[in-house]
Amino acid sequence: MSQKFGWNWLGVVPFLAFALLFLMLPTMNIVIGAFRTPGGGFTLANVQGLFSPRIMSSFILSIQISAASALLGCLIGFAIAAAMVHGGLPKWLRGPITTFSGVASNFAGVPLAFAFIATLGRVGLVTMLLRDWFGINIYAMGFNLLSFWGLTLTYLFFQIPLMVLIITPALDGLKKEWREAAEVLGASGWQYWRMVALPVLFPSLLGTFALLFANSFGAIATAYALTGSTLSIVPIMLYAQIRGDVLQDPHLGYAMAFGMIVVTGAANLVYIILRTRAERWMR
Amino acid sequence: MSFLLSTLRRRLSLKRLQRRGGPRPKSGNGFRRFWSWTALIVGGLYFFLPLIGTLEFSLRMRRGEYSLDAYRSVLEDPRFQQTLGYSVIMALATIVVGILIVVPTAYWVRLRLPRWRPVIEFITLLPLVIPAIVVVFGYIRLFNTSSFLPMTGTTMGTNILLMFGYVMLALPYTYRAVDTGLSTIDVRSLTEAAQSLGASWVTIIGRLILPNVFGAVMSGAFLSFAIVIGEFTMASLLNRPAFGPYMQILGANRAYEPAALAVIAFAITWACMGLLSLVTRITRVGRAGK
Numbered sequence: 001m002s003q004k005f006g007w008n009w010l011g012v013v014p015f016l017a018f019a020l021l022f023l024m025l026p027t028m029n030i031v032i033g034a035f036r037t038p039g040g041g042f043t044l045a046n047v048q049g050l051f052s053p054r055i056m057s058s059f060i061l062s063i064q065i066s067a068a069s070a071l072l073g074c075l076i077g078f079a080i081a082a083a084m085v086h087g088g089l090p091k092w093l094r095g096p097i098t099t100f101s102g103v104a105s106n107f108a109g110v111p112l113a114f115a116f117i118a119t120l121g122r123v124g125l126v127t128m129l130l131r132d133w134f135g136i137n138i139y140a141m142g143f144n145l146l147s148f149w150g151l152t153l154t155y156l157f158f159q160i161p162l163m164v165l166i167i168t169p170a171l172d173g174l175k176k177e178w179r180e181a182a183e184v185l186g187a188s189g190w191q192y193w194r195m196v197a198l199p200v201l202f203p204s205l206l207g208t209f210a211l212l213f214a215n216s217f218g219a220i221a222t223a224y225a226l227t228g229s230t231l232s233i234v235p236i237m238l239y240a241q242i243r244g245d246v247l248q249d250p251h252l253g254y255a256m257a258f259g260m261i262v263v264t265g266a267a268n269l270v271y272i273i274l275r276t277r278a279e280r281w282m283r
Numbered sequence: 284m285s286f287l288l289s290t291l292r293r294r295l296s297l298k299r300l301q302r303r304g305g306p307r308p309k310s311g312n313g314f315r316r317f318w319s320w321t322a323l324i325v326g327g328l329y330f331f332l333p334l335i336g337t338l339e340f341s342l343r344m345r346r347g348e349y350s351l352d353a354y355r356s357v358l359e360d361p362r363f364q365q366t367l368g369y370s371v372i373m374a375l376a377t378i379v380v381g382i383l384i385v386v387p388t389a390y391w392v393r394l395r396l397p398r399w400r401p402v403i404e405f406i407t408l409l410p411l412v413i414p415a416i417v418v419v420f421g422y423i424r425l426f427n428t429s430s431f432l433p434m435t436g437t438t439m440g441t442n443i444l445l446m447f448g449y450v451m452l453a454l455p456y457t458y459r460a461v462d463t464g465l466s467t468i469d470v471r472s473l474t475e476a477a478q479s480l481g482a483s484w485v486t487i488i489g490r491l492i493l494p495n496v497f498g499a500v501m502s503g504a505f506l507s508f509a510i511v512i513g514e515f516t517m518a519s520l521l522n523r524p525a526f527g528p529y530m531q532i533l534g535a536n537r538a539y540e541p542a543a544l545a546v547i548a549f550a551i552t553w554a555c556m557g558l559l560s561l562v563t564r565i566t567r568v569g570r571a572g573k
Contacts, residue, residue, distance in 0.1 A: 008391075008395040008396055009396065009399075011387070011388075011391035011395060011396070012388055012391060012392065012396060012399065012403065014384060014387070014388070015384055015385075015387075015388035015403070016406075018384055018447070018450070018451075019406045019409075019451075021432075021447075022418075022422075022444075022447045022448065022450070022451050023406070023409060023410065023413070023418065023451050023454075024406075024409075025421070025425055026418050026419075026420075026421025026422050026424070026425050027413050027417060027418060027421055028421075029421045029424050029425050030417055030420055030421045030424070033424065076322075076325075076326065076329075079322040079326075080322050080323065080326045082319075082322075083318070083319035083320075083322040083323050084319075084323075086315075087315055087316065087318065087319025087322070088315055088316040088319055089316070089319050089320070089323060093323070097323075099556065099557075099560060100330070102556045102559075102560070103549075103552055103553050103556045104330060106506075106509050106510075106552050106555075106556065107548075107549055107552045109513045109514070109515055109527060110513060110515050110527055110530040110531050110534060110548075111513060111530060111544060111545040111548035111549060112545075113534065114337065114530070114534055114541040114542055114544060114545035115333040115334065115336070115337040115542075115545045115549070116333055117534075117541070117542075118333075118336050118337040118339075118340035118341070118541075118542040118545065119332055119333040119336030119337065119340075120333075120336075124336055124340065125332070125335065125336035125339045125340060126332055126336055156329070157329075157330070157333065160326070160329075160330075189314075189315060214411075214412070217414070218414030218415065218416070220414075220416055220515070220516050221513075221514075221515035221516060221527065221531070224515070224531065225515075225530070225531050225534050225535075228535065235414065235416055238416055238417075238420070239416060239516070239519075239520070242416075242419075242420055242423065242520055243520070253420070254420075257416070257417040257420050260414050260416075260417055261412075261413055261414070261417055264412055264413070264414060265412055268411070268412045
């Protein structure tokens with residue numbers, strides 16, 4: 001064994017070669033491209049180009065949609081998970097809810113857009129029912145599926161289940177003794193949640209928020225199938241740039257991709273840091 | 284990194300969540316129960332209305348009555364068959380290559396390179412951090428016709444590139460599944476026993492380790508399948524005739540067929556997740572029985 005010691009690393013060479021060739025080198029290539037002039041020299045001009053009004057507004061829109069869908073996903077997902085774990089619902093409901101969450105959190109992309117067009121589009125089922133049964137014309141009231149709120153509502157279809165899947169174990173980790181102790185001391189249910197449970201869960205909640213944020217920030221298929229290119233969020237703009245150089249500057253495209261890595265990287269960093277803090281309570 | 288990993292594990296084995304019941308709520312709290320039911324019903328409406336809406340819409344193609352015309356139109360479309368066939372083959376290739384890359388690596392890291400684990404795990408999680416569109420952008424630049432490895436120059440080369448891209452996308456899930464599976468068996472003793480009987484490395488991994496983590500491998504495989512089958516970004520930017528880009532083009536040009544496609548896609552996702560939880564349950568029962 002000892003004489004072999006120096007050669008053990010050979011066993012992971014295929015994996016490392018794969019990761020290097022199909023994950024790291026391509027990414028590095030883009031990052032380096034973001035700091036290069038067409039001639040090959042170093043420059044910050046491309047990254048500065050990100051601050052032009054057109055690109056900046058797409059980043060802001062993307063961040064807003066991701067934040068809104070992550071926030072609502074967290075709140076609603078938390079409510080559902082809390083109802084399931086601590087809310088006195090029948091126990092048999094837990095299985096179906098978790099299984100359905102697993103399916104729904106993986107049901108993203110193009111078909112999800114179709115499902116929402118068929119439901120909340122101009123001739124969708126819910127749109128028609130609201131109009132015919134209740135006399136409410138949501139499109140006359142200003143609702144549009146191909147908009148900020150339409151996209152956010154659609155993203156919630158995979159954000160909420162993901163939240164349920166991630167937060168349920170954290171809710172299971174709330175010790176029964178804490179609740180009993182709070183009750184013995186005369187705390188109401190609301191006081192228990194506000195002063196015991198939520199502070200304990202806070203890092204998990206915030207961390208999951210960061211994960212959901214990154215999740216929708218990088219998503220493109222749903223938005224593209226839903227809105228085409230009417231809503232210029234970052235991934236759609238980058239998609240158009242890769243297909244046809246709509247910015248008329250390839251290096252600006254690299255800078256946009258770099259900007260995306262920075263945003264999702266920052267969100268994941270927040271997630272990692274907060275999750276580490278959260279794990280202290282999970283033992 | 285263990286937090287991200289534990290999250291992944293939760294996504295992989297749903298059954299785990301269902302088994303471990305939380306603290307039982309005290310009975311008689313009608314207020315709390317009222318809000319629980321409210322949350323559940325509102326959530327249920329949100330999730331089932333789109334499914335019902337899609338199903339209803341997909342049946343509306345013939346004026347004035349429900350029919351399966353949209354499904355017939357989709358199923359008879361030769362491009363539907365071609366693209367779905369292409370994506371199924373891609374998914375199967377992704378699963379096979381993914382297993383070939385992940386199983387030996389996870390095994391070797393557990394057996395000989397425990398110190399490398401954090402590094403390897405970090406790499407397997409990177410696809411969650413780097414958006415797929417950025418990676419494929421890198422592919423187009425790095426493997427173009429004038430590069431050291433001109434994979435995008437030929438159709439087969441592009442197919443292989445896309446397949447490796449999918450292996451990369453599924454890596455966080457497959458690696459996690461296999462590594463969890465390996466943690467339930469005694470890798471070291473099994474290996475030493477096999478070695479003392481004169482088994483080669485290929486025999487050990489193929490006939491000893493792989494069958495022992497079969498359930499975990501299958502979980503990863505079904506999740507990979509669900510990811511690959513409808514994937515849009517990579518296939519579209521590499522110009523391959525996959526199912527995801529086909530659905531997008533159909534959605535831009537037709538009214539009722541996309542709804543039928545969405546129902547079919549949902550059924551495929553549901554089947555993958557159903558098989559996943561079935562495999563998890565069977566392997567767990569099998570292990571408990573030993």
